[in-house]
Amino acid sequence: MQDNRIAQAQVYTDLQGLNALKTEARHDKQAALRQVAKQFESLFLAEMLKSMRKAGDVLSEGNYMNSQQSKFYRDMFDKQLSVTLAGNQGTGLADVMVRQLSQQIPGMQPDGQPLAAHRASLADYRRSAIPVSPQLPEQLNRVRALEAPSSVATDTAAQAAAPEAVAGDAPTLPARFDSPEQFVQTLLPLARRAAGDSGIDPQVMVAQAALETGWGKHMIEGEGGQPSHNLFGIKADARWAGGSVAITTTEYRNGLPLKEQADFRAYGSYEDSFRDYVDFLQSNPRYRDVLAAADQPREFARRLQQAGYATDPAYGQKIHSILGRSALMTATGGETPPEREE
Structure with missing residues (x-):
């Protein structure tokens, strides 16, 4: 009013x-x-x-x-x-x-209508329960072990059961993944946290990361083999102030694949890569129409290709094809991202 x-x-x-x-x-x-x-x-x-x-x-x-x-x-x-x-x-x-x-105006389309991901009030936020991480039971066991009475026998058992927790180190995620199932189970919880209220479907994010990295088997690495944790192939341009790695990549020029040398962003963790991906789309005006279709996986992938995210002419179709893979279907209980009815 x-x-x-x-x-x-x-x-x-x-x-x-x-x-x-x-x-x-x-x-x-x-x-x-x-x-x-x-x-x-x-x-x-x-x-x-x-x-x-x-x-x-x-x-x-x-x-x-x-x-x-x-x-x-x-x-x-x-x-x-x-x-x-x-x-x-x-x-x-x-x-x-x-x-x-x-x-x-942030959160608004050129015609003055709110973007699909825009949240104007608390009533616009999702009210579904926060997804439980598959690692939660293991973490609970580690906490219980630390809370046990301090004795030599208890300490020894705790160190044997959870050496990382006793030493104070966070669980180490793999630099490469052995299977699509491991890739999805490890990264989907991180995608859900990073998506937040952006409106981007976490499954679509994981599918795009799978396309960029070959299900985690072809990760971007530096000359010494140091991991970059770059899941989305985002290059280190003048706007990037963090670390970077230089590799040879394939780019499509006039429909032809060509090998080029390019610098890519390097992150401290996979979660940092997911968060930077969301920020990259939200802060770049060229992806405004992409975010407007955040709740439509097929259209989101198509507009991502049209906006020039990648030079591969079949980039959007490949993302949508990966969404139907058994690895994603199994990790999400057989559910695929719902398409919004127009």
Whole structure:
């Protein structure tokens, strides 16, 4: 519901309505943008009327009706007229500004509609239970072992059962994966945490990572074999301030595969790679249409290809094909990402 004080902005002498736009912008950016655009259009109309009056003043020299008092009230009338005209149909300038500036509002499409991943309030967030990690039972056993009475026998048993936990080291994830099942079971929980409220389906993220890494068997590594944990083949361009590794990669130029040397981003963990992937899409305007289809896996993959994420002409189709693989079906209980009905 619109603040009543905003309606008062239709009177040019009341500045309280303009101040209310700051509050409105926190709740409804699109409505606040339209009000600001109308105010700007009224300023434009006021300047236009002012110029027209100046042209008419040349012909009214010597007229006893052309006094300072009449000019004062005439200016008041013109200012209110400009606000009223802009608040109604106007000249169309406000509509043009809304279409242009809507593209710069986070979470909004160019036509002013919210993106599929946009969350305007708490009611828009998912209310399903947080998926339980397959590693939870093992972690619980380690915690119970640490809470046991401190004795030589107990300590020895705890060290034998969970040496990593006793030593204080986090579980080490493999640098390469032996099977698609291991790849999915290890990385799907990380994808779910990284997806957050972005709207991107974690299964689609894992499928794309499987395509980029050959199910984890062809990981990007440095010259010394150090892992980069780069699951999505994101290159280290000028915007990247972290570490990188240089490898020879295949790029498609004019439909032909060519070998090229390129620098790729290096991460401290696979979870960092998932989080950077989400941030990479959200912070790049070229992927705005991709995120608008975040709840449509097939369309998401197709738009990802169209946006130029990869040079492989069959990139989107390959991602969708991987979504039907048995490894993903088994890890998710036989469920595939649902397509939204249009």
